[in-house]
Amino acid sequence: MAQIILAESAGFCFGVKIAVDAAKKAGEELGGAYTDGPIIHNKQVVQFLESLNVRELEEGQQLKEGDTVLIRSHGVPPKEERRLKEAGVNVIDATCPFVKKVHEKVRQLVEEGYFVVIIGEHKHPEVIGILGHLEESGGKGIVVSNMEELIKNLPNKKRIGIVSQTTQSEDFFREAVGYIAENTEEVKIFNTICDATSVRQEEVKKIAPNVDIMIIIGGKHSGNTNRLAQISRALNPNTYHIEKADELQPKWFEGKERVGISAGASTPDWIINEVVERIKEITK
Amino acid sequence: MAQIILAESAGFCFGVKIAVDAAKKAGEELGGAYTDGPIIHNKQVVQFLESLNVRELEEGQQLKEGDTVLIRSHGVPPKEERRLKEAGVNVIDATCPFVKKVHEKVRQLVEEGYFVVIIGEHKHPEVIGILGHLEESGGKGIVVSNMEELIKNLPNKKRIGIVSQTTQSEDFFREAVGYIAENTEEVKIFNTICDATSVRQEEVKKIAPNVDIMIIIGGKHSGNTNRLAQISRALNPNTYHIEKADELQPKWFEGKERVGISAGASTPDWIINEVVERIKEITK
Numbered sequence: 001m002a003q004i005i006l007a008e009s010a011g012f013c014f015g016v017k018i019a020v021d022a023a024k025k026a027g028e029e030l031g032g033a034y035t036d037g038p039i040i041h042n043k044q045v046v047q048f049l050e051s052l053n054v055r056e057l058e059e060g061q062q063l064k065e066g067d068t069v070l071i072r073s074h075g076v077p078p079k080e081e082r083r084l085k086e087a088g089v090n091v092i093d094a095t096c097p098f099v100k101k102v103h104e105k106v107r108q109l110v111e112e113g114y115f116v117v118i119i120g121e122h123k124h125p126e127v128i129g130i131l132g133h134l135e136e137s138g139g140k141g142i143v144v145s146n147m148e149e150l151i152k153n154l155p156n157k158k159r160i161g162i163v164s165q166t167t168q169s170e171d172f173f174r175e176a177v178g179y180i181a182e183n184t185e186e187v188k189i190f191n192t193i194c195d196a197t198s199v200r201q202e203e204v205k206k207i208a209p210n211v212d213i214m215i216i217i218g219g220k221h222s223g224n225t226n227r228l229a230q231i232s233r234a235l236n237p238n239t240y241h242i243e244k245a246d247e248l249q250p251k252w253f254e255g256k257e258r259v260g261i262s263a264g265a266s267t268p269d270w271i272i273n274e275v276v277e278r279i280k281e282i283t284k
Numbered sequence: 285m286a287q288i289i290l291a292e293s294a295g296f297c298f299g300v301k302i303a304v305d306a307a308k309k310a311g312e313e314l315g316g317a318y319t320d321g322p323i324i325h326n327k328q329v330v331q332f333l334e335s336l337n338v339r340e341l342e343e344g345q346q347l348k349e350g351d352t353v354l355i356r357s358h359g360v361p362p363k364e365e366r367r368l369k370e371a372g373v374n375v376i377d378a379t380c381p382f383v384k385k386v387h388e389k390v391r392q393l394v395e396e397g398y399f400v401v402i403i404g405e406h407k408h409p410e411v412i413g414i415l416g417h418l419e420e421s422g423g424k425g426i427v428v429s430n431m432e433e434l435i436k437n438l439p440n441k442k443r444i445g446i447v448s449q450t451t452q453s454e455d456f457f458r459e460a461v462g463y464i465a466e467n468t469e470e471v472k473i474f475n476t477i478c479d480a481t482s483v484r485q486e487e488v489k490k491i492a493p494n495v496d497i498m499i500i501i502g503g504k505h506s507g508n509t510n511r512l513a514q515i516s517r518a519l520n521p522n523t524y525h526i527e528k529a530d531e532l533q534p535k536w537f538e539g540k541e542r543v544g545i546s547a548g549a550s551t552p553d554w555i556i557n558e559v560v561e562r563i564k565e566i567t568k
Binding site for chain 2: 162170173174175177178179181182183184185186187188189190191
């Protein structure tokens with residue numbers, strides 16, 4: 001049997017993994033749950049969860065006492081969480097720990113007297129949650145999503161605190177932080193960008209040159225998976241990008257001893273596991 | 285007599301003004317003083333102070349008890365100040381208040397547990413003074429003077445504090461801050477760049493379009509004075525760049541009612557005053 005090296009960072013990021021696991025558990029143990037928006041943009045996962053009676057709340061739908069609501073990895077404003085609890089709803093909090101850290105840091109900045117700049121997208125659920133924590137802690141701040149907006153809206157404050165939506169671009173973060181520091185006496189920054197994507201790429205760079213064949217799993221139209229395959233291919237021409245286990249061809253593995261595997265951010269563990277099992281079978 | 289509008293920011297910056305005044309006072313009231321390096325790069329000012337027995341310490345020169353030493357606007361490391369005081373030397377501290385603020389901020393960052401990055405030139409006396417305060421407060425840190433150096437030397441620390449030499453370029457400051465924030469979990473920045481130069485330019489922009497003639501005083505080879513003249517000329521073609529009062533030509537002022545004046549950073553007040561008096565005479 002070939003030796004299989006599976007990237008630790010393959011597939012779901014930490015936060016999505018927690019949320020999908022929690023949703024699965026709610027389906028299996030509590031008979032179902034509602035989520036305020038989709039848990040993940042992966043059709044197979046959503047269908048699987050629907051089969052466990054975990055589904056999106058519909059617009060205007062009223063919750064009943066005893067219903068279960070799952071808070072997604074994005075988090076929610078604290079008053080929304082309270083509203084649910086006061087309504088007698090069973091709340092499962094699957095907010096990503098990295099997003100919770102942003103909430104904490106915003107509260108810390110407010111306590112220390114900073115005006116807060118949130119680098120993020122205005123209508124993104126994560127940003128709405130962060131803004132809720134800013135408001136609840138009595139702080140003042142703004143959301144900026146591009147340089148034009150920043151230059152137009154940055155108020156003249158002596159002390160500014162900065163946090164970022166966890167999935168923001170590092171390029172915009174860097175530019176925004178530089179501009180704010182240039183125009184402000186004191187700036188305190190928490191770099192709350194999550195590095196899941198770059199960590200996944202770095203791991204592929206380490207594995208690809210040291211294996212005989214590299215399998216990258218993920219949607220053919222998934223940007224982050226394509227990028228992963230591209231990086232791998234540059235270091236190891238024996239790179240194959242597949243969506244599912246049944247695409248694996250036995251001839252790829254002839255004479256190969258070491259097989260590397262990684263997967264894009266929206267690839268669930270069970271698909272990765274199927275691929276691993278199938279390779280074991282092919283090479284046994 | 286023409287109406288004369290003299291820019292408030294004309295001539296010496298705040299810190300140099302304090303140091304030159306202190307040197308003059310030491311010469312007149314104490315019979316002289318030593319300075320550790322030149323107080324200002326202006327020959328006329330240095331000659332004038334030498335006439336009052338205020339002169340640079342020579343290399344290896346020993347100080348005697350009762351000698352007076354003037355600390356320049358750049359400041360010195362605290363142990364140097366102590367050494368002088370312990371030697372029974374009379375110390376006049378003319379450290380620029382803005383430089384003292386950098387010392388305070390470095391100490392605050394060390395107290396709060398930050399590793400300190402000083403954006404500045406390695407051998408500059410101001411930076412040597414700042415490093416002295418870092419060392420004395422038990423802190424750790426580095427000096428970086430360009431991006432290459434920063435990228436090479438930035439240590440992997442969770443919490444980094446940043447201060448700047450007061451005369452650093454805003455472009456490098458902005459770029460450095462962005463890079464550090466991108467690669468560090470928490471960053472606290474005190475923007476200690478002194479805005480004397482930009483304030484002087486902004487004031488010329490306000491005055492030049494509203495006067496009939498604009499006089500810019502300062503060395504013909506002084507970069508900051510040339511830039512001032514350039515800015516003024518773009519807004520008012522009747523702009524003249526002079527070094528001294530005797531260059532003023534009466535015909536420039538014919539039919540002119542409002543005269544604007546500014547001066548570069550190394551132009552002493554008495555040269556500015558001579559120009560003002562001469563214009564009053566010409567236009568009376």
